[in-house]
Amino acid sequence: MAQGTIRYWAAAKSAAGLAEEPYDAETLAEALDAARVRHPGELVRVLQRCSFLIDGDPVGTRGHETVRLAEGGTVEVLPPFAGG
Template identity: 50%
Template structure:
């Protein structure tokens, strides 16, 4: 499925882009593709990230991604 990936905070710095298109069937597949495309730095960040799919927290990495959806990559935030 075609999705838009948006990066925030440290994930944005590690990816080197604010957002990008991607094609993946599941969140697990997407994570693997992003790590391959952007290297070790992003791969390390992704292990600590939370993901939102169309604004909803994604916990099932094998669930199908919606075509045309948006995946937000959120690293842990400090403060409050």
């Protein structure tokens, strides 16, 4: 298992109740499943609308189960932002 950091922004940060936490997972899907277990409720709903960056690279439409996480990596959880 790879270990790294999940960073929550805006509504995701509010729903999780913290700005960041560690992950211990091989894929983005595993990391997000564990986050849903730790933070049931609003975060589960917010994650459905989020986009994700893995070490600065957008995940886009790739299946989360195919996105491998690196040791010491960072997952950025980005809810939709208003404005422009």
